[in-house]
Amino acid sequence: MIVAMKKLINESDDVVDEMLDGMTAAYPDLRRLPDTQVLVRDDAPVAGKVGVVSGGGSGHEPTHGGYIGDGMLDGAAAGDVFSSPTADEFEALLDATDSGEGVLAVIKNYEGDVMNFETAIEMVEMEGTDVATVVVNDDVAVEDSLYTSGRRGVCGTILVHKAAGAKAAAGADLDEAQRVAQKVVDNTATMGMALTSCVTPEKGEATFDLPDDEIELGIGIHGEPGTERTDVMSADEITEELTEGVLDDLDLDEGQEVVTIVNGMGGTPLMELFVVNRKLQELIGDHGLETWDAWVGDYMTSLDMAGASITVCAVDDELKELLDAPADTPGLTVQ
């Protein structure tokens, strides 16, 4: 039976608007562009620096606006819940973050995001702004989904924000920022699972029906069903499924250093994420790989969905330096 959930919302139409105002109230370094759902760093555009921006539907917090700040994003456009921002919002974002050095747009591979970002990019290019793009498609679970042609962009996007943001902060030009962003994409894979569906503010009920004794493997981040439904498994068994899926795709050489992320989908306690991470690290070792850094937390969520995704990114000296560089954002701090 599906029951309307209790939620800390006022009107469902106002959720994104009120969330953004709440974020700027919490983080004075963020500024909301008037009459938009776009957040930028307060000092944008930063003189002499390539801008790095992102955006997409809301409901994935702290993605995207939570990664705005020194060493990561200069701004991000927020769409409605699980809906792409419109092209004029992306246009406002690009305009506000171009210091004259150009802007790198980090786009997750969803049809709406890609088309609206591309339209906005063509418009600002007519006005003389240089824009480079990188399309993130780290999800190994599906080739085509309800929302994409090709693989979906999910939690690996955070690493792209981090690496490209650090490169831009170090004074790199647009081509260089784009190159390292693409390098992360080329070396990153993710797979996720859900213990429960999620409840969108508009519908007020679960986006798909998942019986108490079943789980979904291969879920995306928009409450869409996964690729496979199975009986409930133990944390170790689930971790093994996800890790094997990711490592099969990456096909890494023995001794390769990696960054791992155990990402919570929004409704799973950290306790459980650490349990997953324990098994993940064991498996990484079994495969002859070396974890250079292990992240655990809610980085890219799907509202209140319970579940987790596992991301693995193969790193070289350049990526290690960029991922280790300082970042000061609401969602990620590296000192």
Added chain:
Amino acid sequence: MSGDGAVVVAAVEAVADRIQAERDHLTDLDSAIGDADHGGNMARGWAEAAEAVADLADPDAQTAVKTAGKTVLSEVGGAAGPLYGGSLVFASQELEGGVTPETAVAFAETYLEKVQDRGDASVGAGTMVDALTPAVHTFKKSIETDELPPLEALTKAVAAAEAGVQFTVPIRASKGRASYLGWRSVGHQDPGATSTLYIMEELLAVAAGHLDSEVPDVDASSPTIPDAEAAEE
């Protein structure tokens, strides 16, 4: 140029009315292959566009088209916003010197090119491109090669678009939302191709009114097409 601008304003209003009238039909077509939001999103977006162009003071054609495009782009959203609205914004550049048969051809070609690029779709993918491509090609040939009067060229273009809409019924979609259905997309008329036809039909009606003449009776010489109702079964 204000005469051209007034025609564009009238055309946008006619399109808005038509999409509103066909809203439920478009939604039905979309619910068969997608997420049932095409009718609602398009109706809302074009209604806003009609208001936006009505607010312009004596616009030229380019300004009116660009304003309509920007409004559709931001109000329709999703993938349809960039396809229908964004393409209009870019194609409006071709109308800088007003609307002539030559600039109309350039406008149509740029619009088609933008839709194809943005959607990464070509003919036969079961999308709006299947209606748009034969229409634009027919219009160009009618104007440039056959040197037909503009209204006759537009009439042939609309007939070609209609044949294109029917072409989407029996083929498997390989792009757009319908493509996720795989073989199950066979037998479904594409909502995007359908709304594209409605837009063209309204353009023709408004152009005919403006030129104060009847829509000519032309030989559309459409290819043989399957019966739509039979294919829906």
